[in-house]
Amino acid sequence: MLAKEHSRPIFLTPQHIRLDDTFILFFERQIVCDGLVSTWTIETINPEVIIGAQLLRIPQDTGQDLIAAYLDSSPLDLLPGAELRSLRSMLLSESKEFFMGAGVANQLEEWLSGHKFCGSCGGSTRPHASERALVCLPCERHYYPRINPCVIVLVVREDKMLLAKSSRHNADFYSCLAGFMEVGESPEDTVRREVFEEVGIKVGRIDYLSSQSWPFPSQLMLGFIAQYESGDITPEPSEIADAKWFGPDDLPNVPSARISVAGKLISHFLGR
Ligand SMILES: [Zn+2]
Incomplete structure (x- = not known):
């Protein structure tokens, strides 16, 4: 290779x-x-x-x-x-x-x-001779494709899982909670913060399951399962249109496990 x-x-x-x-x-x-x-x-x-x-x-x-x-x-x-x-x-x-x-x-x-132009000096960039990088002609700063790390988390409570409908894309399905990592956070910190911000729930144990590159536009999705600890579901309306506990017998429309880590987390929990 x-x-x-x-x-x-x-x-x-x-x-x-x-x-x-x-x-x-x-x-x-x-x-x-x-x-x-x-x-x-x-x-x-x-x-x-x-x-x-x-x-x-x-x-x-x-x-x-x-x-x-x-x-x-x-x-x-x-x-x-x-x-x-x-x-x-x-x-x-x-x-x-x-x-x-x-x-x-x-x-x-x-x-x-x-990255047609350098964010530092405003000069034009050109392709690197051997790497997947763009180089600024005047100041030689290198620009590599940027990946944005995100967490995606299935919160579970006994045999139920917390699934939410986003208020952003007119979603007709329920999925896991997700959010971008902030500077200085570990993925587990992000899981705790995002779950609390989006639905007002505190989680205990957090287990990593799987990851995925998600090109809309350039996320690295890190998938976790988190155990419910305390609190009642209180959706943050700017992000979440609806959030509920679902069991295996009353599952809503969810993402496919074939292409999404959200679907994989849900399938993993259902098949445990
Ligand atoms: Zn420059």
């Missing part, structure tokens, strides 16, 4: 493209799809589409690289039948493998578009 990393740059030019490469195309933060097809090959793509695009190599577990192409102009005239779709809209229809690669590409798009 290391040898491969060194043999081919991260930032690619058209000369680096190989005949067996697979492409994912982004335009205005959306993915260019053709019906059910959401990745492209050198045969299905019109080469004109990627002229002038920023090309970034994303190594995959399969050994086959995915090439993310960030397009400056709309490709829809050059690719008849193509359409733009958000990654979020593809969550349930695509394979986990596609979602992982597309998720990385989506996070890198966020990073590239947010």
